[in-house]
Amino acid sequence: MALSVRATISDSKSDFHKEFPYVIPPIYRKLADELLVELHLLSHQKDFKNESIFATGLLEIFSKFTNGYTPSEHITKLFDALCNCNGFNPSEITSSSEQLVKKAKSYRQKDLNTFLSELINENKGNKYYSRINAIGIYKIVSEMMQSLNDSKEEDINKEINNISELLGYQYSRVEKDISMYKTNIEKMKQALEIIALNVKS
Numbered sequence: 001m002a003l004s005v006r007a008t009i010s011d012s013k014s015d016f017h018k019e020f021p022y023v024i025p026p027i028y029r030k031l032a033d034e035l036l037v038e039l040h041l042l043s044h045q046k047d048f049k050n051e052s053i054f055a056t057g058l059l060e061i062f063s064k065f066t067n068g069y070t071p072s073e074h075i076t077k078l079f080d081a082l083c084n085c086n087g088f089n090p091s092e093i094t095s096s097s098e099q100l101v102k103k104a105k106s107y108r109q110k111d112l113n114t115f116l117s118e119l120i121n122e123n124k125g126n127k128y129y130s131r132i133n134a135i136g137i138y139k140i141v142s143e144m145m146q147s148l149n150d151s152k153e154e155d156i157n158k159e160i161n162n163i164s165e166l167l168g169y170q171y172s173r174v175e176k177d178i179s180m181y182k183t184n185i186e187k188m189k190q191a192l193e194i195i196a197l198n199v200k201s
Contacts, residue, residue, distance in 0.1 A: 012040045012085045020081035022074055027191055031065045032082065038130065039086040048128035050088065053119070053167075055096035057136025064185055068192045104143040115144065120166045129169050134177035137163050 016036055024032050035058075042048050062079055069075050083090040100119075107115040119140070126133070141159045145152075157175070164174045 009037060009040050012036060015085040016081050019084060020074075020078055022077075024078070025069070027188075027195065028066060028069055031062075032078065035062065035082050036085065038132070039082060039088060042128070042130060042132075043086045043088070045128045047126075048130075049126040050093070050096075051123040051126045052096045052100040053123045053136035053140065054126060054130070054133055055093040055136070056100050056139050057132040057134065058093060059097040060135050060139045061132060061181070065188055067188070100140060101143055104140045105147045107144060107147060112144070112148070116163065116166075119163065124167060127168070129173070131177040131181070133167075133169065134164075134174040135181055137167075137169075137174060138178045138181070 013036065039058075059079075062082075066075050066078065069078075080090045083093060103115065103118075137160055141156055141163065145156050145159065160174060160178070161171045164171045
């Protein structure tokens, strides 16, 4: 992937608004701004690589926080614009994430070590940590444990810890980012419920 060579965040924002010239509903605007800035910063980090765990985390964050977005036909356009304005290929990110999630869902207990080994080998080149990586790890472990019929929180946390350490990420930081992500999802859900009630009343 050719990373962005743009020097400033204003360039990225300008390109974003050219590609996505629509009004973003207020409740989703903060997400769009935060992702745009984060992707811009990552595109200029020489130690960062767009690996499958990152792709999975990015798509998961975007999907969860655009739940209920209207008009729905703008969702894909919004994702494409956020990626393109920072030199990321949205199709590659989507494909990479879908393939990894499919793998995670298909593995059985006897194949677990094989899957983890492949996952680590594919992603160990990414030395730069971002919260998006943490969400990617969380998504993959959740899917993996679900396919093994083992969704107990302590087992999920154990595997998250295992993968984080093998990738060289500090588990306490990963855990904090995942916890904050869960909290923000719940806040978003509650806000959307309040909006829905107000629309009905």
